[in-house]
Amino acid sequence: MKIGIAGVGGIGSNVALNLVRSGVMALKLVDFDRVESGNLNRQFYFVDQIGLYKVEALQINLSRINPEARLETQVQRIDAQNCADLFSDCDLIVEGFDRQVDKKMLIETFANKKDVVSACGIAGFDLAGIRSRRIGNSCIVGDFTTDCHQAPLFSHKVTTVANYMSEFILAQSLKGTKSHKIE
Numbered sequence: 001m002k003i004g005i006a007g008v009g010g011i012g013s014n015v016a017l018n019l020v021r022s023g024v025m026a027l028k029l030v031d032f033d034r035v036e037s038g039n040l041n042r043q044f045y046f047v048d049q050i051g052l053y054k055v056e057a058l059q060i061n062l063s064r065i066n067p068e069a070r071l072e073t074q075v076q077r078i079d080a081q082n083c084a085d086l087f088s089d090c091d092l093i094v095e096g097f098d099r100q101v102d103k104k105m106l107i108e109t110f111a112n113k114k115d116v117v118s119a120c121g122i123a124g125f126d127l128a129g130i131r132s133r134r135i136g137n138s139c140i141v142g143d144f145t146t147d148c149h150q151a152p153l154f155s156h157k158v159t160t161v162a163n164y165m166s167e168f169i170l171a172q173s174l175k176g177t178k179s180h181k182i183e
Contacts, residue, residue, distance in 0.1 A: 001173045002026040004090030006078050006106055008054045009033070010153060011119050012096030013044035014162035015169070020062045022170055026070045027062070028090055029055045032077040042155040078102070083109045092172055094165065095119065098148065107138050115172055117165045120144050122158050124151035132164055139168045 003024060005012045008031045016027055031054045035045045039054075049057040055073035062071055078086060078097075083106060087093050095106045095118035103118055110116050114137065121129070121142035129143035141164040 001091045002028060002089060003169060003173075004028045004087040004093040005030065005096060006083075006087065006093055007031050007096030007098070007102075008058050009039065009096055009098065010042045010158040011122065011162050011165065012094060013054070013058055014042075014159050015094050015096070015117075015165050016058060016062060017044045017065075018162060018166035019169060020065050020069050022166070024170075024173065025066075025068065026072075028072045028074070028087065029058055030074045030076055030078055030086055031055050031096075032075055042153055042158045078106070080105050080109070087114070090114070092117070092169060094169070110137070112137060115139070117141065117168050119161050119165065121146045122161045123148040123153050125154045125157060127157060127160055130157075130160055130164060132168065139165070141165050141168070 005016055008029050033054050035049045035052050035054055035057050037050055039045055044061055045057050053075045055075055059071045059073050062069060092115040093110055095103055095116060097103050107116055116138045118138060118140045119142050120140050121144045124146040132139055132141045141161050
């Protein structure tokens with residue numbers, strides 16, 4: 001199973017980390033952004049990677065965990081015109097965008113076509129309200145209320161949401177298999 005990750009910031013980089021450590025062997029990482037110092041408190045990057053494209057830095061980091069993982073990277077902004085083509089070879093897509101309009105676009109692009117796991121409400125520090133909802137072929141995880149424009153982003157909450165998302169992906173990936181290694 002090949003997992004596409006649309007945006008490799010706080011959600012995308014931490015989901016990728018979880019998946020590679022869980023035996024997922026094929027990821028497609030797509031993002032246009034570079035690592036900044038403000039990312040280091042919640043994203044899977046390091047200070048010596050500031051200035052690198054996030055997909056390139058993440059590929060390095062994930063390869064250190066499992067050098068046999070097949071990590072395809074693409075430095076590109078995802079939009080309504082290229083979204084379907086970028087992830088046409090993926091079985092499931094992780095939404096890791098910051099903007100609501102981009103989240104909506106990705107979910108609508110793959111409605112009734114591919115499973116999508118998305119985040120909604122990852123800001124603040126309270127973990128008690130985190131839950132998941134299944135809507136069609138999408139699974140949405142978060143507290144559904146606390147937007148990053150309302151509260152700061154903290155590592156423990158971002159990674160908890162990423163962990164819930166990873167649980168959904170692994171459950172989908174392991175259906176019908178006996179191995180923990182997901183090809």
